[in-house]
Amino acid sequence: MSDPAEIGILLYPRAQLAAIHGLTDLFQVASRLAAGGEAEARPALRVSHWQEGPDSGAIERVFDTHPGWPGRPGILILPPSLGAPITPEAAAAPARWLSARQAEGATLCSVCAGAFLLAETGLLAGRTATTHWTYTETLARRFPDVRVDTDRLVIDDGDLITAGGLMAWTDLGLKLVDRLMGPTVMLKTARFLLVDPPGREQRYYSSFAPPLQHGDQPILKAQHWLQATGARDVSLAAMAGRAGLEERTFLRRFRKATGLKPTEYCQQLRVGKAREMLELTSRTIDQVAWDVGYEDAGAFRKVFQKVMGLTPGEYRSRFGTARGKTIRD
Template sequence: MKLISIVVPAGGALSNIEFPRQVFTEINDYLVSQGKAPIFKIQFVGVSKSIQLNDGLFTIQTDFTIKEAQQSDLIIIPAVYGDMAEQVKNNHELIQWMKEQYIKGAELASLCVGAFLLAGTGLLNGRKCVTHWKAANEFRSMYPDVNLVVDKIIIDEAGIYSSSGGISFLNLIVYLVEKYAGKDTAIYCAKFFQVDADRHTQSIFSIFQGQKDHNDEPVKQAQIYIENNFQQKITVDQLAGMLAVGKRSLERRFKKATANTLNEYTQRVKIEAAKKHLEMSSKKITDIMYEVGYSDTKTFRTSFKMVTGLLPKEYRSKYNRVHQM
């Protein structure tokens, strides 16, 4: 039997705590209905016996404190609300316990922005991780030594798992069910909880938010210029001359400050504008292409799919309700 510890952090998100318990409990019930033994033992673990969540709106009684809990096979790390740096500080004891558990053989799985607590262990340094797309810039700022992969739903890295945002944590839970209980059981799990287990990217859901939480003023000016003039052809030489900064220096500083090259940033701004048009208007796709600064259909389609995972026509079909009527 696998011992699963769902940690209850200070500031934790109730849904990320309770829903995994429901899933693993349902899998046990399913296995029993098939004449098999249950495979999971599930427990809530925290620094204390009683922990308040959602600004005191809910209270969870843990089964064990971190001083009482046995060695776990798998630790589920839920999302937390509020200021991430503050929450990492508030959960220092829990984070240290999770690190010790991993060193002794436990696997760790973070859900959504629970990745901030996971990264606080230091175990992700030099490794890949994913979190909610909206938290990507803050995560990079806090944990520059972690290889954040923004477009994936699940990352599996040496017994350390992470999932993207929102209810995508269910994809990771199904993935873990398959690992521990087999493919057939995972298929049942996906069907029972109606999870699209074939979805592998969160790119379709992401909204590009250029990283401006830095102190490099010329880079901020370049970002603002790109965002206001993306319909035009913008070159690195042009920006460097405008800002009186050397080309190589600007490229290096821009990448360091925003985690994007100048060309990547410009492309993301263009694609974000195209997405808005596709969501809200009935304009022809070729007209939208020209409006956002592309002149070649193949290039536009390729760039759009690289960023969103869908072709422009597919994206419109999914998100433009007026167009569907």
């Protein structure tokens, strides 16, 4: 029987306790619901809290719903802060620790001002991230290489997830439950907690969750590169070179680690970006195709329908939220 998925929450200076305890409760509710109420059932989720030691400076586990069990978090959450964003000095030790965990395959998530600590790792460089709307200019000024989009409540970029305002921890929590245990358990959790998850019951909202904890470091390095570049203008030779492997070896190890061919993996990443544009902008489908790396809009339509089960136009009709809003180049 597999071990439960572990979600860690980092208690950095001035982190919001309500979010820390709320997320802990949300995940434990989801775990109990997934077990069907069976008291002796093996938990689906394990929750741990991590904090910098007052003397050692090392990041230590200070709370665990299942103490003594082996393993480490596959997902780490940086909760909101009720104070000013964390300073670079205070962020130094946890940022190094977070970077090391991400390099091992952990998915890093932030809520509200937690984005400042996530950005201190350098991992958000070239990525799009959200935070509380009042921090828009502050985050953009402090980290000019991060694309800040605070019109978005949650931005799921596969290995990095950022959520907006103080209470967006509920949205992030439900998204993670959906990712780890599926929409049925997510909906049960939302109903139990009386939290409304609009649209989450549709299978089309499920995001591609790239497998990152396979232990193959060269392949993981290539995955992080693909995520950061949006898999645009990539070739097998470029991917293999990024991994430092011969092409045939790369193909074999990539398929073993991710369960997908590199072309299929890149399609998933591109379709994920396209879904965001179709939902949130009024760009034409041809423009969307070009923006995500397809010179042939017809080929893009075929790939999108293959992955999503809907044409791009059908997807936009169902889930588009833009009303005359066009993003210009």
